[in-house]
Amino acid sequence: MTESIWITGIGLVSSLGEGPEVHRAALAGGRPVVDATGFAPYPVHPMPALDLDRQIPKKGDQRQMEPWQRLGTYAAGLAIDHAGARGLVADMHLVVAAGGGERDTRLDEAVCAEIARLPAEEGAKLLNERLASGLRPTLFLAQLSNLLAGNISIVHGVTGSSRTFMGEESAAADAVRIAAARLADGRSGDGARIALVGGAYVAGRWDMLLLYAASGQLWRGDWRPLAERAAAGGGIVTGTAAAFLVLETEGHARVRGATGIARLGPVRTTAARRRGEDSAARAAAALAEGLPLRPGYAVLSGATGAAVPTTAEDAFLAGLRDRGPAQGPVRQTADLIGYTIEAAFPANLALAALAVQAGEAPQALVTGFGAWRGEALALVEAI
Incomplete structure (x- = not known):
């Protein structure tokens, strides 16, 4: 930048x-x-x-x-x-x-109820007919x-x-x-x-x-x-x-005389296959290389709660604690607002900005480990 x-x-x-x-x-x-x-x-x-x-x-x-x-x-x-x-x-x-x-969940339910009573081949034919005639074009x-x-x-x-x-x-x-x-x-x-x-x-x-x-x-x-x-x-x-x-x-x-809430530092993304050595934890560790982390940085974790990515994030954060500067508090935001899919990463950036603006930490690391795929890191810093 x-x-x-x-x-x-x-x-x-x-x-x-x-x-x-x-x-x-x-x-x-x-x-x-x-x-x-x-x-x-x-x-x-x-x-x-x-x-x-x-x-x-x-x-x-x-x-x-x-x-x-x-x-x-x-x-x-x-x-x-x-x-x-x-x-x-x-x-x-x-x-x-x-x-x-x-x-249109009502249509979905009606179609599922109909095809459940039919053999597979007839059910597939009925499904095509219902989707062709039942869905509104405006939908x-x-x-x-x-x-x-x-x-x-x-x-x-x-x-x-x-x-x-x-x-x-x-x-x-x-x-x-x-x-x-x-x-x-x-x-x-x-x-x-x-x-x-x-x-x-x-x-x-x-x-x-x-x-x-x-x-x-x-x-x-x-x-x-x-x-x-x-x-x-x-x-x-x-x-x-x-x-x-x-x-x-x-x-x-x-x-224009605007008051900044926080400074947005590096934002890095990748998508590990999550198979073998191409793991989410390893992918995130690669993203973290060279990040200018400072002692006492907070973590706003986007952990989903799903077993595989949550375990991977725990491993990644443990690695950061072992190799990097002293880590401050870790907050899993899903405990407050749930896992919010497309809103999750910007919501966690917003919460991180509010935290550093309030002086809770000089810097916050925002993490995002998707439920199925996708790893992301971002730094948010006080102005």
């Missing part, structure tokens, strides 16, 4: 509520909000109550969005306001991490991942370049990495030096819960802290969250 990058705005919404103060207090000793019955046997961290009109004033805009799009658009507006950047949205670049839209449009970016542009007027990344946690980490790199080395093309980057995820979705359950990764039963879940064989508790950050070059922020 050729110029320092500041985080000047945070838009953070989770099951705990909205805004920096709510989440700063939670870091100091808050308790999670858990829905243990709505999607039993899978506990989730639910959507908080929001006054959507504050950030999405038109009811028509609200109605045409799915819940995760409303949540992300709302958080994006919070970030813009927090940065005092409403007058800069025309030149603001937008980088979003997003998953797919919500499925495909509503599921487009880049509609979150489109809604942010429409509602908040963010009309710089726009990019959407897919790929769960890796998408979010790469979104932050690429946004920061483009700002720092001038690759934005038109000379703009400010960007809005983030993602959103709603945990209360049967389609996604069943997807993760099919892989054996979800925790079943009463909520327990991540460490206890890991000791019992591992398990993910998903969380509802949206997190957006306003990033800008230090020079741009100083010229």
Whole structure:
């Protein structure tokens, strides 16, 4: 990077509520909000109550969005306001991490019930017929991942370049990495030096819960802290969250008189095969080479709770303690807000920025070990 990058705005919404103060207090000793019955046997961290009109004033805009799009658009507006950047949205670049839209679960259930009574060959034929005739054409449009970016542009007027990344946690980490790199080395093309980057995820979705359950990764039963879940064989508790950050070059922020929350240091990503020697722990260790860690640095861990990546992250952090400077406290943010998929990495960066701004540590290392694939590290430092 050729110029320092500041985080000047945070838009953070989770099951705990909205805004920096709510989440700063939670870091100091808050308790999670858990829905243990709505999607039993899978506990989730639910959507908080929001006054959507504050950030999405038109009811028509609200109605045409799915819940995760409303949540992300709302958080994006919070970030813009927090940065005092409403007058800069025309030149603001937008980088979003997003998953797919919500499925028509009633149709899914009806089709599954029908084909369960048929032989495999007949069931496959019926499945094709039902999908061809039952799905509304508009449903495909509503599921487009880049509609979150489109809604942010429409509602908040963010009309710089726009990019959407897919790929769960890796998408979010790469979104932050690429946004920061483009700002720092001038690759934005038109000379703009400010960007809005983030993602959103709603945990209360049967389609996604069943997807993760099919892989054996979800925790079943009463909520327990991540460490206890890991000791019992591992398990993910998903969380509802949206997190957006306003990033800008230090020079741009100083010229407009913006107050930086924290400095964003190196952001590094990779994707180990997680087989044999190409392990997640080894991949993360390679990412950590040359990181300017300082004694007493804190760790904001993106551990998911899934057995394999959580064990790998523990091994990686133990290696850092053995070889590097003295390590400060390690905080597993999934204990507070759950595992928030595309929102996880920017949410953890936001929490790290709030922690260093409050003087809890001079520096924070943010980790991201995806449930299936993807490793990421970032440094956040006090200004």
